[in-house]
Amino acid sequence: MDAEAAKYIGAGLACFGMIGAAIGVGNIFGSYLEGSLRNPSAAKDQAGNLIFGFAVTEALGIFSLLIALLLLFVV
DSSP states (O other): OOHHHHHHHHHHHHTHHHHHHHHHHHHHHHHHHHHHHHOGGGTTTTHHHHHHHHHHHHHHHHHHHHHHHHHHHTO
């Protein structure tokens, strides 16, 4: 196998982390919406947890994109 082909395969595999981040963000917002519809008085208290979960999940997605770009352009 050519080294450049392996680089592209590795970058593609690193992008699977972005798929996981998208699924995680969907789960976070879906669970928040479900919980806030069941108990609207507690929705305001959980907004901070929602934003924190979104930020952590998106950071992991951006990290996987960074790894893919590093594999493509640096290695």
